[in-house]
Amino acid sequence: MKTGKQNLLPFPEFPSGLEWFKNRFTIDPIQKLIRSRNSQIKYFLYKNVFEMDAQSIYIKVTKREINENRTRIRVLKELEHFDPNKAFSEYPADKQKILQLNYLVSLLSEARDYNCHKRMEAVQNVFIFLLKHQNKDGSFPLPFHQNIFLIETLLKYDLEGNRYLEQAIRWLVRQQNPDGGWGQADGMSDVWLTLKVLSACSYHSVMREREKIKRGAQFIMSHYLSENKGGILEGKHAWDQLSYGYEGLKAFRGGTLKVLEVLVRLGYTAQDREIRKMLNWLEEQQNNFGLWSALPRQSKDMTDEWVSYRVIRVFQLYYLMGKNRKPIRKFKIKPGGRTSAKKPRFLNENEMINDTETQEMTEYAQNTPDKGDTI
Secondary structure, three states: OOOOOOOOOOOOOOOHHHHHHHHHOOOOHHHHHOOOOOHHHHHHHHHHHOOOOOOOHHHHHHHHHHHOOHHHHHHHHHHHOOOOOOOOOOOOHHHHHHHHHHHHHHHHHHHHOOOOOOOOHHHHHHHHHHHHOOOOOOOOOOOHHHHHHHHHHHHHOOOOOOHHHHHHHHHHHHOOOOOOOEEEEOOEEEHHHHHHHHHHHHOOOOHHHOHHHHHHHHHHHHOOOOOOOOOOOOOHHHHHOOOOOOOHHHHHOOHHHHHHHHHHHOOOOOOOHHHHHHHHHHHHOOOOOOOOEOOOOOOOOOEOHHHHHHHHHHHHHHHHHHHHOOOOOOOOEOHHHOEOOOOOOOOOOOOOOOHHHHHHHHHHHHHOOOOOOOO
16 A cells, blocks of 8 residues: 655654553564554554554654545545446446445545545535435445445444434344344354444444344354355355455455454453453464464465554453443434434535534534544
């Protein structure tokens, strides 16, 4: 992945808490990863693992470099230049709409990993377009697995409380099967579709506490290393696929690492025996370079820096922070989808914004921190 001009900053001092990694591993993975030339990796490492202040020179420099990242610039340009009258126009209307929605969701998901946020005009315009196509029951005119990806992506942008998205997440949870999972895979629920639903709900302060979601998490735990025959991803090797993508089936990958990321947001700790088993396996996959591969059992020497960052973050959340993790901000959901906190509403194309609404949206944007970088 190409990045902008590299900074010449010296390596920062390591917080004392991160000595755990030096003592735990033969090769300290943080000492290795901090030498990366990828500003995206270093930004999230400084922000989340080192927990640096937003005014830190390390945060400021790497954030500026992310803004100059070619991939980020490309994604934002594609969002800005999206034209529903031209995109996929060679297809019939129904097929065209599905392709458009999937295309935009993939771009939004990728943009989030490059620190794009909900206050960007291009991002908000896409939100409006997506929500405009919502069905009356809360779903979208997409296959079920693509509905899950769309809803998860919007929730990752901290849109909890938006009445359209509240309707969507309630619709999604209602699709739960008697065994606690979602989707279908050879006589039972689909493990990887269930994980995707749980991931969406893990970004929602109310849903992640619901009994249905806890049952879904137990379904995942009781089917660890399942073949998932007939599901969206099949075979035990799916548990070893630690990387993920943004298009098609790639968006449902992540394997054991993704399970750990989702379950830690749902309150699981290293005290759980199955969780500890997953963490021990993950620890054993460290390669000779001190980092991790996307497919550790097949290509252990092919280092993936984004996977390595996520592994480090997972160890930090389970072993160093535990119950002291910073909580995701909660909002009390009122009847009709309203919340106890001010949230910007999404306008129809023909509505006008008055000065008061503009001021409220600006104040909200200034006072609301982004929470999508907590993996």
